[in-house]
Amino acid sequence: MNFLICIAKVPDTTSKISFIDNNTKFNEDKIQFIINPYDEWYALVRALEIKEANSGTVTVIHVGRADSEQVIRKALAIGADQAVRIDADVTDSMTVATYISDYAKTRSFDIIMTGKESIDHHSSAIGGMIAEMMDLPFISLATKLDMNGSVATIEREIEGGKEIIKTQTPFVLSAHKGMAEQRIASMRGIMAARTKVIETLSPQVISPLVEAISFQLPAEKSACKMIEPDDMQALVNALHNDVKVI
Amino acid sequence: MSVLIYAENINGRFKKSCLESLTYGVKLAKTHNTEAIVITIGNASDTDCSNLGVYGVSRVLNVRDEALITLNTQAYTRVIAEAAKAHHTTVIVLYHNSTGRAIAPRLAVRLKAGLVTAATTLLDNNTIQKNVYAGKAIATYKFNSDIKVITINPNSFPIEEAEGTAAVESFTTRYPDTDLNTKVIETNRQTGTIPLPEAELVVSGGRGLKGPENWGMIEELANILGAATACSRAVSDLHWRPHHEHVGQTGLTIRPNLYIAIAISGAIQHLAGVNGSKTIVVINKDPEAPFFKAADYGIIGDAFEVVPKLNEALKVYKAAL
Numbered sequence: 001m002n003f004l005i006c007i008a009k010v011p012d013t014t015s016k017i018s019f020i021d022n023n024t025k026f027n028e029d030k031i032q033f034i035i036n037p038y039d040e041w042y043a044l045v046r047a048l049e050i051k052e053a054n055s056g057t058v059t060v061i062h063v064g065r066a067d068s069e070q071v072i073r074k075a076l077a078i079g080a081d082q083a084v085r086i087d088a089d090v091t092d093s094m095t096v097a098t099y100i101s102d103y104a105k106t107r108s109f110d111i112i113m114t115g116k117e118s119i120d121h122h123s124s125a126i127g128g129m130i131a132e133m134m135d136l137p138f139i140s141l142a143t144k145l146d147m148n149g150s151v152a153t154i155e156r157e158i159e160g161g162k163e164i165i166k167t168q169t170p171f172v173l174s175a176h177k178g179m180a181e182q183r184i185a186s187m188r189g190i191m192a193a194r195t196k197v198i199e200t201l202s203p204q205v206i207s208p209l210v211e212a213i214s215f216q217l218p219a220e221k222s223a224c225k226m227i228e229p230d231d232m233q234a235l236v237n238a239l240h241n242d243v244k245v246i
Numbered sequence: 247m248s249v250l251i252y253a254e255n256i257n258g259r260f261k262k263s264c265l266e267s268l269t270y271g272v273k274l275a276k277t278h279n280t281e282a283i284v285i286t287i288g289n290a291s292d293t294d295c296s297n298l299g300v301y302g303v304s305r306v307l308n309v310r311d312e313a314l315i316t317l318n319t320q321a322y323t324r325v326i327a328e329a330a331k332a333h334h335t336t337v338i339v340l341y342h343n344s345t346g347r348a349i350a351p352r353l354a355v356r357l358k359a360g361l362v363t364a365a366t367t368l369l370d371n372n373t374i375q376k377n378v379y380a381g382k383a384i385a386t387y388k389f390n391s392d393i394k395v396i397t398i399n400p401n402s403f404p405i406e407e408a409e410g411t412a413a414v415e416s417f418t419t420r421y422p423d424t425d426l427n428t429k430v431i432e433t434n435r436q437t438g439t440i441p442l443p444e445a446e447l448v449v450s451g452g453r454g455l456k457g458p459e460n461w462g463m464i465e466e467l468a469n470i471l472g473a474a475t476a477c478s479r480a481v482s483d484l485h486w487r488p489h490h491e492h493v494g495q496t497g498l499t500i501r502p503n504l505y506i507a508i509a510i511s512g513a514i515q516h517l518a519g520v521n522g523s524k525t526i527v528v529i530n531k532d533p534e535a536p537f538f539k540a541a542d543y544g545i546i547g548d549a550f551e552v553v554p555k556l557n558e559a560l561k562v563y564k565a566a567l
Contacts, residue, residue, distance in 0.1 A: 011379070013514070014515070015379075037495075037496050041496075092360070092361075093351070119379075119380055119496070120378060122364060122377070122378065123363050124342075124351075127351070128352045128355075129351040131319070135320075137320060137428035157344060157490060160440075160441030163434075164434075165428060165430050165431065174347075177482075177496065209359065211388050211390065212387050213373070213387065214386045215386070216383065216384050217383055218381065218382070218383070224541040225542065226544050226545070227545050229545050229552050235527065235545065236556075239504065243525045245503040
């Protein structure tokens with residue numbers, strides 16, 4: 001089973017967010033970057049588990065500049081066999097999906113996985129786009145993946161429940177919580193990652209169909225009104241009369 | 247020119263989520279001086295389709311197909327894309343739920359369209375807004391494409407009713423049999439509970455509740471209010487509550503009208519999942535809990551004492567309605 005796992009680089013979840021250049025650009029100063037948690041915890045780890053139980057390879061692919069190396073090495077330390085970096089700036093989802101599918105079309109991967117969404121722009125788009133570009137099935141928000149030969153049984157989250165889907169390789173899947181448990185890189189993994197190869201490809205520049213042109217911070221919350229713990233009647237009144245939510 | 251709205255039906259029934267999409271699409275069509283057309287796939291009845299006119303739509307394309315009662319991303323994409331081409335659609339509107347997430351990206355590729363997901367504003371000229379960095383910021387996007395695909399953020403556009411009935415037309419497109427190699431073999435929906443992403447009222451518990459056996463009062467509160475239950479990441483990681491109740495940066499992002507956080511300290515990752523809520527009530531015994539900074543109403547007190555009192559006060563309030 002050969003896997004291609006798409007990993008994005010995102011600010012750590014505790015990051016304080018700010019913008020520069022007249023609020024047109026994300027301020028990377030003092031930001032710690034990590035692998036997008038959905039890509040790492042769920043997609044990558046489940047691919048490794050299936051590979052280890054059977055055979056095959058796990059390749060990670062990333063679109064970004066040379067400063068992404070640390071994030072790619074982390075994926076290799078967790079256990080990916082090899083890595084590809086598409087040397088380009090990340091603009092819109094369509095561009096990223098085009099780069100990745102162009103690469104994937106030149107190889108033969110059985111399963112291409114992304115996380116459910118990235119925790120920066122939350123587009124939830126790359127997996128579906130790659131699937132359409134390659135005319136493959138796409139299963140989004142997968143919480144469980146079991147393989148039996150080339151047949152996959154996949155659980156997927158839907159509103160208020162779940163769906164069980166059967167499909168065959170090759171397919172594209174976006175991974176959600178429940179797929180696997182986070183793995184910590186071992187010292188041996190970290191050492192091994194140092195010598196693993198990161199293939200670098202330079203794609204043609206694509207003009208984006210969508211651009212983020214400006215950013216703003218949400219309006220400040222007004223001060224919290226404190227209510228005495230013995231006076232729940234006051235809370236009920238406030239919810240009914242003042243904010244009218246009940 | 248037209249605005250094409252995908253209205254999801256589940257076993258023939260239209261849900262609140264698709265009505266939000268209808269309201270959005272109808273408004274958009276009005277501002278663009280064009281027609282709002284609805285497409286639905288599966289086994290909705292023509293009568294139910296016609297009744298969507300109440301939300302201001304004049305035409306519904308009803309794609310009745312036994313093979314497409316459950317989601318098939320490839321076939322759905324071909325069908326919606328063909329409808330879009332046939333009706334010279336410039337904007338396609340979907341809902342940002344599990345279905346919208348699965349087909350909107352495919353549609354964007356097929357129609358060479360720009361895609362913005364989880365939009366929180368009406369498309370204005372070529373710009374639109376959405377929440378980014380887990381709600382810590384708002385981004386304005388500009389479309390450079392002629393055709394645009396938009397998924398709308400849940401609970402962001404109140405449903406508006408008008409009058410009228412819609413004309414229903416059947417619509418079909420051929421798709422290859424191989425699309426059906428991917429099949430939904432089982433669907434399990436919890437009945438009687440409110441799906442968390444669509445809930446207007448949410449009651450959420452944290453690790454401060456000490457164990458899953460203490461959720462009785464949380465569920466009671468949820469029952470009285472008609473609310474959905476949620477939890478913090480710590481709680482779902484400890485398997486006290488199911489994963490699908492986890493709200494926060496790596497769980498669900500929700501924007502209910504009321505979010506009651508009980509014994510949750512309010513770590514930045516948790517706030518990211520709930521800070522779009524209209525009103526936040528925090529009950530915590532630690533006055534220094536960071537959640538109070540994000541709250542509209544705060545109660546410093548032991549959840550085991552406060553929640554039963556709140557339940558009693560709400561029962562009295564409900565009984566008087």
